[in-house]
Amino acid sequence: MNRITILITLLIALFTGSLSAKTEVETLPDVDNSIVIDRISNQDVIVSIPSPIFSFKDVEVKLIFKNPNHTKLLLNRNRIEFIINGENKILDFVNGEASFKHRFDTSKILSIYVEDFSYNKSVTVYPLWAIITPMVIIVLYILRRLFKK
Numbered sequence: 001m002n003r004i005t006i007l008i009t010l011l012i013a014l015f016t017g018s019l020s021a022k023t024e025v026e027t028l029p030d031v032d033n034s035i036v037i038d039r040i041s042n043q044d045v046i047v048s049i050p051s052p053i054f055s056f057k058d059v060e061v062k063l064i065f066k067n068p069n070h071t072k073l074l075l076n077r078n079r080i081e082f083i084i085n086g087e088n089k090i091l092d093f094v095n096g097e098a099s100f101k102h103r104f105d106t107s108k109i110l111s112i113y114v115e116d117f118s119y120n121k122s123v124t125v126y127p128l129w130a131i132i133t134p135m136v137i138i139v140l141y142i143l144r145r146l147f148k149k
């Protein structure tokens with residue numbers, strides 16, 4: 001008798017739980033389908049790298065949205081996470097523009113990714129000796145000319 005009571009209790013618990021799960025309808029908030037959230041693509045962003053680039057100095061790389069009112073900017077409150085040379089970096093955009101510092105010491109490649117946007121560029125980096133050597137030659141030439149007279 002005790003076993004039958006336990007069996008009936010378990011069956012009732014199973015069926016009432018499944019019935020209550022079926023009767024509960026989850027209500028979702030209304031979604032405004034008139035707003036289309038665009039993905040960021042190569043046509044949306046311009047990358048600006050100054051020239052020339054020196055190995056001993058940080059370079060300010062600028063990212064500029066062609067449309068400063070892009071829906072992704074508005075949705076994320078002007079903060080977007082980019083993958084820059086394999087590292088996640090959150091950039092704050094002001095009027096559709098953001099910038100970050102990058103040093104081209106070891107790698108001469110800049111790669112930026114987000115959603116459908118990808119940017120890869122290999123840059124020419126000038127070392128410190130490329131600046132100092134011509135200056136030293138000019139100074140030595142001037143000193144030689146001065147002492148020759």
